[in-house]
Amino acid sequence: MGHLTEGNDELLKRVRRIAGQVTAIEKALAAGTDCTTTLHLVAATRGAINGLMDEIIEEHVRAHVAHPDLPAEERAAGAEELIAVIRRYAK
Amino acid sequence: MGHLTEGNDELLKRVRRIAGQVTAIEKALAAGTDCTTTLHLVAATRGAINGLMDEIIEEHVRAHVAHPDLPAEERAAGAEELIAVIRRYAK
C-alpha cells in the first residue's frame, strides 16, 4: 500500500503547519505562559492532528478501497486495512 | 443504504448491553454512589458506544464500499458516505 506518493503536497502542508503549532507550544511553555492559553494551543494542535488522520484515511479509502479500477483482491485487502485502522484509532 | 437489516442480532445484542450499562449508571446515581465508581461505569459505557460505532462503520465498509458485487456508482456513493462519517465522527 503506497498511495501516499512523494510530493503529497496537501498532507505535507498540513504537517508543516502542525510543526509550527508545536513550536508555538514550546515557546509558550518556555515563556511561562499561563496554563489556559497554553492548553488552548495544545488543543488546537490536537484538532489539527485529528484532521491529518482523517485526511490520510480518506486518501486510503479513495485509492485502496473505493477506486473503480482496483482488482478484487487489492480492494479486499484495502478494506481490511481500513477496518483495522478504524478499530485501532477511532477513539 | 439499508445494509443494517432487520434481525441484525450482533448489533442488537451490543445495544441491549449498553442499555443495561445505562441502567447501572442510573442506579448508581440514585443510590448516591461515590463519583469515582460512577465515572467508571460512565466511561465503560462510552467505550461500548464507541465499539458500536466502529461495528456499524465496519458493516458499511463491507456492504457498501468494498463488496465485490457492487456497481461502480453504488460503490462511489458508499465511499462518499463513509468519508463524510469519518470526518464527522472520528474523535
Added chain:
Amino acid sequence: MGHLTEGNDELLKRVRRIAGQVTAIEKALAAGTDCTTTLHLVAATRGAINGLMDEIIEEHVRAHVAHPDLPAEERAAGAEELIAVIRRYAK
C-alpha cells in the same frame, strides 16, 4: 467520597435522556434503518455520555477539591482522585 447524593436530580435526568437515546438506537437497528441515520443516533448518544462525565467531574471538583470548607487532607485526597480520573478518562 459521596458527593453524588441521592436525589441528584439533574444527573438523573441526563442519564434518563441517555436511556431514551439508547432505546432509539435499538429501534433503529431493529427496523433496519440505514447506517448513516443510525450512526447519527449513536454519535449523539456518545456526546450525551461525554456531557454526563464532564458534569460528574465538575461536581467532584466543586465538592471535593475546591470547596472552601474542606479540611486540607480531604482536599488533597479529592485532588488526587481528580487527577487519576483525568489521566484515565480524558480522551
Added chain:
Amino acid sequence: MGHLTEGNDELLKRVRRIAGQVTAIEKALAAGTDCTTTLHLVAATRGAINGLMDEIIEEHVRAHVAHPDLPAEERAAGAEELIAVIRRYAK
C-alpha cells in the same frame, strides 16, 4: 495564572519529543511511506499530545485549585478555570 514557570523542564521535554514525532510524520509523508505506517506515527503523536494536555491540567489542579496555601478567592477562580477547560477539551 502563571504556574507554568519558565524552566518547566518536564513539559518542555515532552513538547520537544512531540516536535520530533511531527518531523517523523513529515519524513514519512515526503518519502511516500504507506498509509498504515504513517497513520501509526500520527496516532502516536496524538497520544503524546493528549498526555501533554493531561500533564498541564494536572499542574493547574495542584498549583491553582488544590494547593493548601491558596487564598479562597484564588482557589475558586482556579476551579472555575479548570471546569471550563474540562468542558471545552475533554473528548
